[in-house]
Amino acid sequence: MIEAIENGTLYQGILRINRRTRTDSYVTSDDLEYDIYIQGLRDRNRALEGDMVAVRLLNVDTIWDRKKYKDSQKNQNQSSEDKNGCNVGIEIETDDEDNVDKNKPKLCGQVVGILHRMEGQQYTGTLNIDRHVGPSSDSKEKDDDDDTNDEPGPITPNNNHIRLLWLRPTDKRAPFIAIPVSHAPDDFLKDPSKYKNEIFAAKATRWPIDSQFPFGKLMSDIGPLGEMAVEAESILANNNIQDTDFSSKALNALPKTPWTIPEKEYKTRRDLRSERIFTIDPETAKDLDDALHITRLENQQYEVGVHIADVSYFLKRNTQLDVEAKDRGTSTYLVDRVIPMLPSLLCEQLCSLNPGVERLAFSVIWKMDSAGNILDTWFGRTIIKSCAKLAYDDAQSVIDKNDLPTTAKVVDHSVASVEQDILDLHKLSLCMRKRRYENGALSMNSIKLSFKLDDDGEPEKVWVYQLKEANRLIEEFMLRANMSVAEKICEHYPGEAMLRRHEPPIERRLDEFISVAQSLGYYIDGSTSGTLQASFDAIESEDVKYVLRILAIKPMRRAKYFCVGSFDDTSKYLHFALNVPMYTHFTSPIRRYADVIVHRQLESILQGKDECGYQKKTVQSIALQCNRKKDGAKNAQEQSGHLYLSRYLARISQTDGPIIRDAIVLQVNSDVFDLLVPDYGLESRVYMDAMPLERFHYDTDDNSLVVFWKEDGVMNMDTVGKIREINKATNDKIDNAAEKEQNIPESDSALSNKSPKGHQGFDHCHLETSNRMQKFKTFTKFKVLIQVNTERTPPINNIYPVNPFLKK
Template structure:
């Protein structure tokens, strides 16, 4: 008969008490009787409980029993907490709370923990000398991930089961036939897990929402949002609160602000944008200098701290951008109406105003609440036409936008001189038909008009952060919400440097020279076959930017102080920044950091989820697009080399698929891991990172968002279609694969 959850919790707490005590005294060992005395245990029953717990800790390998019978902690092991990242069916990584190196855990040592669960892990130095990552086992599940899973429902006459969309959940969920909410076979549904699988018992759940038929655009987009725990509609009370806000700006509110309505102001945004959260103003001053204002929607005027709108905005923390839609942080009345800086309307804004001299240096700055009136709305394409125009001037905005572009070039050049890293990541844009099917994929091309806006937004973010930090000249400084970005991990940098060297490029690992070295590399590889591969790998060496109240700087931009001030319609930290800035302008004291740090952590976590959902929607559309072009031959480039195959990215579409090792049908291939390549065992043919190849689509799997590719131009003198058929006909006992990977190494 099993123990109750209450008893299990008591034992777990007791175990932790004993371990904590022994870790404090790790220089000696204890007998069980000495532990009884240490904890002042006198009655026999409690002594038996303590003895049983000690014996359990010894069996689990968390305590070492010596020849004399005494026990001690293993000084090579340590206890940490973190979140499970179940990367494949064989093992997981525990992403540690303390941001140190992840811990490798075999699936059999997960203690039934699932991807996303928060756990306590007994960790130790790896037994594999080549592996510097610790390994361990889960000893306690501290917090379960969301109990809801999204997937396809398989319906049979007697029962149903869910096949989860998440690639990191490796078990189906049994659903009683009376708990399906009428869902049909192959419908996408959300299932609440009632019980996770245990030895001998399958996981069980019940359908709580039917999303629709799998494969339909609306169903798939909603299922991606649900998979990442992101909402796609606002509660009625939140919509009502937004609807209740007056659209009229009170005259007494205008009197409190700097009135900039007579200064030339305009917006530059994507052609399909609906929310315009930033505008630029321009005027030449009497002293010959140029005044440029960066004006941001004053969301904090409408969204008050603690209100229902504020609670919902904080909960979401960010707008989510899928291929075919935006899921906004704020209701439409705010995001596309009151707070959108539409042309020919008075709007309340928060502004950063800069005076530039003729050399493009900022000589004066001002921050505060304003009211503006945008005179014109430009799409990026329209602004770019004016920048590139060389004939007679017919648009009065042309010289203004060209002048702004000159200042933007000066700001950009100064950034790179001080160490800003020049990464241009590849992005794609889809053309969709009325049903949401992708009919074309185009690379997004960033031109001067995009970079112009970017530079002035970066300037405003940097100057606001610096202004708040310098308001108080002694520590502790004023509490502020910073966008921080640490320097690359030295080990990742070393690995990347070694890899780049194989292509003939030098990347220094000296901390002070890294950014300049990266910029030199980006310039050297521009337009070459290895450009995208090296660029994407360089990005992976970088730390992830996040929000924090610690002013640790932004490595990628080479700014000592940087904040997010320019997009409060779609990012909650920008709302926090506006509130703090106004608080300090009003003479307020610095608030406690701890509550704001919690909000920063929450916002960073939500940003990560939103980014994952965006990538999932892009991947889905890429797979859908390629499924419509299966007979076509594509030019591709090898972007990954593994023991199971080659990853190939296809031309301008940026669609990535897998050429499986068993489908390389002209030879058996060995993985040369050190040199990032595979080599034919008989013919010596080599495939490596950056190689250009021709491929066609072998198969697509929309449910798993995967593409299998087939290499063109491969020849098999034996007449086999692929290595699967060749292995099938080999005699029993012969060498059926080109390389045998030891079981332990394969697990890692």
């Protein structure tokens, strides 16, 4: 396979599986402009999510015809089952991240082998006698609103003949795993229902070429579904995150305490202990790995320094501690705690740039003019002594022309001088930020939630986190430090430097977004990050801009670490969002292993070495490991937020009653619309066949859905399944939109009430009380009911439009 990849007959890349339609998967190869579509389980050849695979390209027309034939057969079978009264759970089609039903792919292929698989991957799920459990077990996927519980398989009077059980994974992208019955609890076969809500963790151990599913073993019984600790442990297991103590061998690599800086370091490092250096971090931060200083020079110039904890001084190459730090790859930030990449002695003490103590640092120091233009750059190892640990709110107080709060303690320097430094840094950061966006940078921030927990660890408050000028001040100088270091290591080690790139958006998804925006009357130029940003800036309404930015996130890819020697074309180094030719991570070595590698490469440069100490293949391997671990940590962080939000919503629904919130329509199709609940950053899809309607109409002229509510129509967790059955039984189906349109009286004035395209701001719901008519189109604002299904793992936040015509 390696030989074939090198001669271009095979391509290597990372496999990702569609969450909704598990038979569809994709491979992203650095050597190809488009993703490779893999149709079906056979062509996937036992590869799992995140595997590095070798792929052979196939004829696109052949694969596409095969897919369409299989889809038509599936639809015919579905229609037959529906007529016989079977299979009332309907198949849900979505525009999930890689739905190719509407668009023929540019490339198709088959996996011929697995080059690298993540070690130690576990999967959590429920244990069943029969793989075919409940209505969701067949090839069709249930909507998140379908709350039918999975029941155990058939129980015979004597189950002693059973040799294998099935782990049904929580992650829909993972395969069912065949588990020897000897691994199950002793009484499992006697009473399977006792364990129907028990969460187990399993690992796939072998997957024969002639088997549709892998064989595996149970690793642990995590506990009952719905308990916070159990759900949290499931998140860690599914994302392959190590939550274990460091080994004694690793801890033996740490210096003995109390520890002081050796005398020789004072002789070889630049002494910055007298400089007014301080940190600005989140209020609860313990691992302080970056600090700043600014000094006014003559001719309206400044010296500005970014000082980063010198982790590589303590973390020596190839030690057991280094091996375990690489295995972890990154710190994982959950709602209630942090799972660190390094032992707490390093994270919170010896490396953390705490105030009033001398610390080893790696520094980037610039000479800048009054507009933040760099005139000169110095890199080196230093000794610093921070004078203050400031929170973002502390710095923001100064930026807002107030004093530092009295809770912000400053040592060895005056409070007034620190306040002036913050103002000087802020002034420069504004110039740098303005210039960065003028040069084509793109701002795409998704909604991030913050939580306040009570003494029992339960969420008592949740809010959308707002970035302030203090956050942007730090961001600007950290970005600039990362760029400066990237330029330095790439210049010296053009075959081995560890950089970070951000590929352009997925073209198909971007084109779909641009088309949607254009149908709404907004011109979006997606040719570069700069033109995309300019298109957003040209929109006057902040509300419209907000919605379009949410939609524009979907085509974006995640940034990845890479070794520069992997590409002959330097244009591949581009970071799309930042619009810079090269970028890396240098500023957080306490919590990212990639930064440790970059520190070591920079250290080799400063020592005058021709080689950085790493071969190209080693850097490639480390980059792959860091990418996987960073993705896992990010997924775990998002899932932890989802878990705590679900817990919060479930609690307040019990104490305060039904949760009714404002929602905004993001996008409308012929039979569904997508919505966002801004208060919680929740997105969901509403299907017409799940709404209690007399009828509905899709207006192609202004891309809106006009619905006519039943007089007593209520949509919630208890009714949605029944509504679907009724709608099917009466043939009031989504795909009969044309027939429904003929039944709508011409006197329904709402259908001719077209909203002008390009309108500025939100429409509140267009209501017509006489016939209980409601109109949904992009930017429409309306009320929804939020209900949490805690009987599923992970819990599901169901969102339902509220019937505005109900009398109570």
